[in-house]
Amino acid sequence: AQKITQTQPGMFVQEKEAVTLDCTYDTSDQSYGLFWYKQPSSGEMIFLIYQGSYDEQNATEGRYSLNFQKARKSANLVISASQLGDSAMYFCAMREGAGNQFYFGTGTSLTVIP
Amino acid sequence: NAGVTQTPKFQVLKTGQSMTLQCAQDMNHNSMYWYRQDPGMGLRLIYYSASEGTTDKGEVPNGYNVSRLNKREFSLRLESAAPSQTSVYFCASSEGSTGNTIYFGEGSWLTVV
Numbered sequence: 001a002q003k004i005t006q007t008q009p010g011m012f013v014q015e016k017e018a019v020t021l022d023c024t025y026d027t028s029d030q031s032y033g034l035f036w037y038k039q040p041s042s043g044e045m046i047f048l049i050y051q052g053s054y055d056e057q058n059a060t061e062g063r064y065s066l067n068f069q070k071a072r073k074s075a076n077l078v079i080s081a082s083q084l085g086d087s088a089m090y091f092c093a094m095r096e097g098a099g100n101q102f103y104f105g106t107g108t109s110l111t112v113i114p
Numbered sequence: 115n116a117g118v119t120q121t122p123k124f125q126v127l128k129t130g131q132s133m134t135l136q137c138a139q140d141m142n143h144n145s146m147y148w149y150r151q152d153p154g155m156g157l158r159l160i161y162y163s164a165s166e167g168t169t170d171k172g173e174v175p176n177g178y179n180v181s182r183l184n185k186r187e188f189s190l191r192l193e194s195a196a197p198s199q200t201s202v203y204f205c206a207s208s209e210g211s212t213g214n215t216i217y218f219g220e221g222s223w224l225t226v227v
Contacts, residue, residue: 009154033212045204045218052213091156095212100145100164101172102208102216106156 001026004092006105013082014113020067021077021108023092029053032096034075036066039089039107048090051075082112116140120205120219127195127226135190135222137205145208146188147172147216148180150201157204163188164210195226 005024013019025034036048051059051066059066067076079086092105120137127133139146147162149172159172163182177199179191188207192199205219 006156031212033214035215043202043221045206047215047217050213050215093216095214095216097212100162100208100210101159102147102206104149104157106154 002105003027003103004094004105006092006108008108009106010109010111012111012113013079013086015084016081018078018080019082019110021079021090021092021110023075023077023105025073025075025092025094027073027094027096029097032094034066034068035093035095035102036064036075036077037091037093038086039091040085041088045091049077079110084112084114086110087112118205118207118217118219120203120222122222123220124223125225127192127224129196129226131195132191132193133195133224134192135203135205135224136187137189137219138187139205139207139217140186141207141209141217142185143207143209143217144185145210146182147206147208148178148188148190149204149206150174151204151221152201160190160203192224195224197226200224200226 032053034051038046049061065078089107118139144165148160149157161180163169166185203222208216
């Protein structure tokens with residue numbers, strides 16, 4: 001089974017609107033971390049936001065927030081007030097327990113329309 | 115402010131040639147990783163090293179070897195390149211606990227013809 005599933009290969013959003021990128025995960029560990037990364041067309045991977053499995057509140061970083069629903073094993077990224085510079089690939093990732101491996105989803109390509 | 119540095123950035127190989135991708139990090143991280151990225155496949159782990167002196171296979175290790183030369187450096191070798199190894203390769207590093215993010219190099223674009 002896939003550890004991380006991103007079901008939206010591509011998404012479009014109007015500039016200044018909010019958008020939600022979906023991510024579900026699969027683990028039997030109680031302790032794990034969930035991450036989102038942005039990859040612009042230039043290719044570098046940029047860390048956006050982190051949510052720990054024991055965190056009771058949803059993580060927020062500026063215009064990014066992580067909608068964490070533990071029972072549903074989902075960790076959706078919400079980008080508010082989209083900007084043209086948000087056009088990029090977005091990857092969800094998980095790190096289990098004290099393990100060293102990071103598991104990545106297949107990514108969602110976001111296009112912001114002016 | 116270097117972070118994770120990998121070389122070369124671009125390389126074209128002929129089928130059957132060998133090459134080594136070099137990676138170094140200056141953040142004193144214990145864990146280092148090599149991923150490949152292919153369209154529609156996301157990032158797939160080739161090998162990782164939890165600490166100096168140890169290496170483990172990831173999801174797609176066939177056709178690759180790695181060396182954790184010291185705490186800073188982790189190299190990836192293609193012994194006999196195949197067209198299926200045409201990809202973008204990312205080296206990365208991280209500290210050991212669940213809450214620590216992974217830091218990536220800028221990527222190496224490899225084409226095997």
